[in-house]
Amino acid sequence: MKKNRKSSKKRLSKKIGMPPGSLIYVGDMDADISKMDKPTVTLVAYDAADLTEKLLSADELAAFKLSDYTSAGKKLWLNIHGVHDAALIKQVGDLFNLHPLVLEDILNTEQRPKIDEFDDYVFLETRSFKYDKTNLNLDSEQVSFVLGHDYLLTFQERSTGIFEPVRARMRASRAHIRELGVDYLAYALLDSVVDRYFSVLEDVGDASEALEEVLLSRPSNAELQNIHQLKHVSVELRRAVWPLREVINNLIRNENDFFKEATMPYLRDVYDHTVNFIESLESIRDSLSGMMDIYMASMSNRVNLELRALTVVTMLFMPATLISGIFGMNFESMPWLKEADGFWWAIGLMVSIASIMIMIFWRRQWLSSKT
Numbered sequence: 184m185k186k187n188r189k190s191s192k193k194r195l196s197k198k199i200g201m202p203p204g205s206l207i208y209v210g211d212m213d214a215d216i217s218k219m220d221k222p223t224v225t226l227v228a229y230d231a232a233d234l235t236e237k238l239l240s241a242d243e244l245a246a247f248k249l250s251d252y253t254s255a256g257k258k259l260w261l262n263i264h265g266v267h268d269a270a271l272i273k274q275v276g277d278l279f280n281l282h283p284l285v286l287e288d289i290l291n292t293e294q295r296p297k298i299d300e301f302d303d304y305v306f307l308e309t310r311s312f313k314y315d316k317t318n319l320n321l322d323s324e325q326v327s328f329v330l331g332h333d334y335l336l337t338f339q340e341r342s343t344g345i346f347e348p349v350r351a352r353m354r355a356s357r358a359h360i361r362e363l364g365v366d367y368l369a370y371a372l373l374d375s376v377v378d379r380y381f382s383v384l385e386d387v388g389d390a391s392e393a394l395e396e397v398l399l400s401r402p403s404n405a406e407l408q409n410i411h412q413l414k415h416v417s418v419e420l421r422r423a424v425w426p427l428r429e430v431i432n433n434l435i436r437n438e439n440d441f442f443k444e445a446t447m448p449y450l451r452d453v454y455d456h457t458v459n460f461i462e463s464l465e466s467i468r469d470s471l472s473g474m475m476d477i478y479m480a481s482m483s484n485r486v487n488l489e490l491r492a493l494t495v496v497t498m499l500f501m502p503a504t505l506i507s508g509i510f511g512m513n514f515e516s517m518p519w520l521k522e523a524d525g526f527w528w529a530i531g532l533m534v535s536i537a538s539i540m541i542m543i544f545w546r547r548q549w550l551s552s553k554t
Contacts, residue, residue: 506533
């Protein structure tokens with residue numbers, strides 16, 4: 184199984200010496216921004232009776248006014264794919280009067296999950312994951328939310344389809360989600376991200392169980408590499424979900440009333456999911472640590488078996504070496520030396536001693552590979 188661990192080197196050095204709020208994209212240093220997908224801005228305006236969904240062109244975004252939708256009683260969701268375009272992020276930030284530090288965090292795709300509350304909106308970041316079962320790699324993407332009282336902004340590095348189930352629910356006629364506020368939509372999108380964590384967790388758990396079975400039967404250096412790879416995956420997952428738990432806990436406090444009381448039980452449910460995820464992940468991490476002990480014990484046992492086999496072979500040939508050495512001495516008078524059958528007597532003596540030793544080894548189970 185070939186594994187290619189993704190490089191963790193980023194363009195963090197580009198921000199050295201820059202003032203706070205500088206809008207510079209921080210992502211994979213191996214990525215060519217010019218070859219990335221073209222950024223898109225998707226607008227979803229909805230109420231209980233109607234839903235409008237469209238891609239905004241550059242001209243439409245320039246002419247965009249939030250009041251055109253809120254005055255008509257519409258709720259607004261703006262989703263941006265492609266945060267590598269700093270000019271686009273600044274344009275959206277100007278439209279919604281976002282703080283420069285918020286825009287800087289959106290462009291820095293290596294942020295840990297966090298939350299910042301302002302007077303008019305709350306900003307939070309989390310991560311979405313995609314697990315490669317073949318290479319045991321974990322692909323990570325930053326997802327940012329800006330929740331106002333009558334709008335929701337989401338920022339994604341690329342189009343991954345993580346929000347598609349929520350879109351499908353919104354498109355259905357008489358959809359319950361359209362009757363509720365943008366706070367419930369924010370919950371639904373966040374819940375969709377967390378639900379994907381469990382899909383990744385199941386895949387990692389299956390890989391861990393399969394690896395454990397192989398270790399108990401035929402451990403090799405490849406399994407050692409797989410253990411390290413899965414431990415690396417578990418560390419990445421823990422680094423993302425552990426702070427997310429505190430982010431959701433801050434949302435539940437709802438100090439600035441961005442979430443309605445009816446949405447709070449759903450947020451608490453997402454919090455419970457993160458706690459459950461962390462507990463399950465810790466179980467897998469403990470299992471992986473145990474696998475390392477199993478591997479080391481298996482390797483030690485294999486070395487002992489090989490040394491024992493070599494020892495048995497050496498001991499079988501030692502009497503023959505001794506006898507041949509005695510008969511190789513240059514004495515003129517020695518038993519069997521001048522007899523016609525002396526050679527065969529010596530060979531017979533060697534075989535007899537070796538046979539007796541084999542019987543002794545067999546009775547003591549030294550010739551068994553299981554002990």
